[in-house]
Amino acid sequence: MEINSTWQSTNDLLSLKFTTLTASRDGVLYAGTEGHGVVQFSPLRSWESASEGLPAQVHVYRLDWMETQLFASTSHGLYHLEDEIWQQTSVTDPCYAAIGWGDRFVLTENGLLCGNDDEWLPLAYRGKKTYDLLVTPHFIFLGYEDGVAFYDLFTGEWCSMPLHQAVTSLAIFNTMLVGTTERGGLIVGNNNGGFNQHRFDGMFLNRLVTHRGEVYVCANSGLYKLMRSEATLFCTR
Known part of the structure; x- marks a missing residue:
């Protein structure tokens, strides 16, 4: 069963729980949801479903562009959008992100994969849930189930x-x-090979997003910017 519906009103949208957001070069906005696939909005149209090809009640964890192709990391595996229809790749394990950096990487419930649409090969931490990948000039950092x-x-x-x-x-x-x-x-690196851990009262931090050199925090109580004052780390709206 595939999802194929149009969202008729703002109230329909308010009932959705959004998980990820991205935009195409021509201004189409795509949003992933919990259990309702993908919805899209463009200047010429209202919000509507963009889930053709996705399973019913799929949880979309991330929408990522690799070059000019849009990928959806979902509870049912990795999909890519082709001619407005989602096509499943050979990755069928739940996955959490798809990242292009020279090679293409997919972060899955069963380790970090590397490859392309036709063949994805295990690269590291097989059997472990892998969530995010960060590339720096000297290291590739991986966020996974053990740290x-x-x-x-x-x-x-x-x-x-x-x-x-x-x-x-x-x-x-x-x-x-x-x-x-x-x-x-x-968690914050302490420059000694370890991390200090911080909690903010009343806040559950879901994700960090880097934009124009700033780090933003998506939390249960809103969107914040990560700041530092002397030895204190804090979030500000």
Whole structure:
């Protein structure tokens, strides 16, 4: 069964729980949801379903562009959009992000994969849930179910930094590696090979987003910008 419906009113949209948002070069806005696939909006049309080809009640974790192709990381695997129809790739495990950096990477419930639409091969941490990938000049950082791992581009080796909790998104803030955790907290690199952990009262942090050099925090109580004052780290609207 496929999802194929039009959202008739603002009230219909308010009933959706949005999980991810992205836009095409020609101004079409795409939003992923929990259980209702993908909806889209363009200047010439209202909000409407853009879920043809997706399974019913699918949870869309992320929408990502790799070059000019839109990918949906979902509870039913990885899909790509072709002629307004979602096509399933060979990745059928639940996946959380698709990232293009020279090669193409997919973060799945069964480890980090590398490849293309025809063949995705296991790269690291097979059997582990992998959530986010961050590329820097010297390292590739991975947020996964046990904490953080990094790949040294010079030595070609992976190294784990266990935190006994999943790290679900990553960013660089003031030259420090920061990340959100499955418990809604924030981890901050301490420049000694480890992390300090922070909690903000009344806030559950879901994801970090970097935009124009700033790090924004998507939380249960709204959108914030990550700031630092002397030795204090805080979020401001």
